Amino acid sequence: MNHDTTPAPLSPRPLRHLTENQRQLMTSAQLKAHGVGAAAVQEQCRAGGPWQQLLPGVYLLHPGRPTSEERLHAVLLYASRAPERRGRPDGVPAQHTPGRPAYAEAVVSGLAALALHGFSAAPPLTSLDHIDVLVPRTRRLRSTGFARLIRTNALPTPVQRTGVPVAPVPRALADTVAQLSDAGAVRRLLTEAVRSGHCEPAAVVRELSQARLLARPHVVDAVDSLLAEGRSIAEDQLYAMVREHALPDPLWNVDLRLPGGPHLGGVDAFWPDHAVAVELDVRAPRLDGEATQGGRLRKREHLERLGITVVHIAPKKLRESLERQAAVVRTALMASGDRDPAAYVVVLPR
Known part of the structure; x- marks a missing residue:
C-alpha cells in the first residue's frame, strides 16, 4: 500500500497577520511565502487601499507617508533582491531576527550614511530625495524612485547604525562629494569629518583619490581646508599631551x-x-x-x-x-x- 508523504501546502495566513509585523515592510517574495499572490497584493495597493508599493517588489503594509527608517529599509530590500531564476520571484535574505532583515550585498552610503553617522552638515533623512546604496558592479538592478544604486568593484565593510549597514565615513564622504558641486557644502562636510573625530584626513583623501575626485578644483580647495583643520587639531592635542603629562x-x-x-x-x-x-x-x-x-x-x-x-x-x-x-x-x-x-x-x- 503506497502512502503519499508529500506535505499538504500551508493555508494562506490572513492579511491582518502581516500588518502586525513590527516593520510592516515586505517584498513580493516574502508576501508570496505568506500565501499572498500578485493579484491580492495589487488589490491591497489600489488607490486608497491599505498598502502601497514603495519600490519595485517592495511594499509598505500601511497607508500614509513612510518613515525615514522605512525608506532606508525599503531601499536595502530592493537592492538586496536575488535575481529572478526560472520564473521564480525575486528573493531576499532571510531575517535573522523579527523585523531586522539581514541584507546581502547592499550598503547605505552618501548623504544618508552621513546623516546616520550623525553629521550636522548632512540634511535630515526626511529631506533626502534619494538614498544612495552601494551594490556589486555585477548587479543588474537599476536606480529607481528614491533608490539610487552605486555600483562598486568592492563593497566596504559596513558599520551598523540603527540596524542599517552603513558605509564608513571616508567612503560615504567620497560618494557624497561625487554628487556635489557646491564648494561650501563639500568643505563643511570634510571639515566636520575631522573636527568631530569621525576619521583621519588621510583616509578621506585616499577615498577621494580612488574615486578620482581630486581633479575637481572645488574638491582640492576643500581638501586643503581639511588638511589644515587636521593639523590644527593635532597640534592642540600635542600641546595637551605635554601639559597634561x-x-x-x-x-x-x-x-x-x-x-x-x-x-x-x-x-x-x-x-x-x-x-x-x-x-x-x-x-x-x-x-x-x-x-x-x-x-x-x-x-x-x-x-x-x-x-x-x-x-x-x-x-x-x-x-x-x-x-x-x-x-x-x-x-x-x-x-x-x-x-x-x-x-x-x-x-x-x-
Whole structure:
C-alpha cells in the first residue's frame, strides 16, 4: 500500500497577520511565502487601499507617508533582491531576527550614511530625495524612485547604525562629494569629518583619490581646508599631551639648520637639551608625490645621523591615547643621556 508523504501546502495566513509585523515592510517574495499572490497584493495597493508599493517588489503594509527608517529599509530590500531564476520571484535574505532583515550585498552610503553617522552638515533623512546604496558592479538592478544604486568593484565593510549597514565615513564622504558641486557644502562636510573625530584626513583623501575626485578644483580647495583643520587639531592635542603629562616644555614649531649650512627641516616640537624632536604625521599620502615622501625620509635620516631622535606621531594615536604617546616621548627624552652628544644645530621660528 503506497502512502503519499508529500506535505499538504500551508493555508494562506490572513492579511491582518502581516500588518502586525513590527516593520510592516515586505517584498513580493516574502508576501508570496505568506500565501499572498500578485493579484491580492495589487488589490491591497489600489488607490486608497491599505498598502502601497514603495519600490519595485517592495511594499509598505500601511497607508500614509513612510518613515525615514522605512525608506532606508525599503531601499536595502530592493537592492538586496536575488535575481529572478526560472520564473521564480525575486528573493531576499532571510531575517535573522523579527523585523531586522539581514541584507546581502547592499550598503547605505552618501548623504544618508552621513546623516546616520550623525553629521550636522548632512540634511535630515526626511529631506533626502534619494538614498544612495552601494551594490556589486555585477548587479543588474537599476536606480529607481528614491533608490539610487552605486555600483562598486568592492563593497566596504559596513558599520551598523540603527540596524542599517552603513558605509564608513571616508567612503560615504567620497560618494557624497561625487554628487556635489557646491564648494561650501563639500568643505563643511570634510571639515566636520575631522573636527568631530569621525576619521583621519588621510583616509578621506585616499577615498577621494580612488574615486578620482581630486581633479575637481572645488574638491582640492576643500581638501586643503581639511588638511589644515587636521593639523590644527593635532597640534592642540600635542600641546595637551605635554601639559597634561608633565613633559618638559619644548620649543614649538621650529626650523632646524646647521650653522652656516643647509636647512634641515621643520619639526613640531624640539627639546634642544635632549636632541629630541616630534613631528606630527599629518601628511596625505595620495596628495604627496614620490619626491615629497622621499624628502621626508631623507630629512629624518639626516637628523638621526646628527644624533637627533625624531618621534613621529600620528594624529589618530594622539586622539586615542595621549598617555601612551607621552610615554614614548618621555622614554626618548630619558634615553638622551645614554647617547653620544648630538651635533649643534641652529633653531629658528617656523
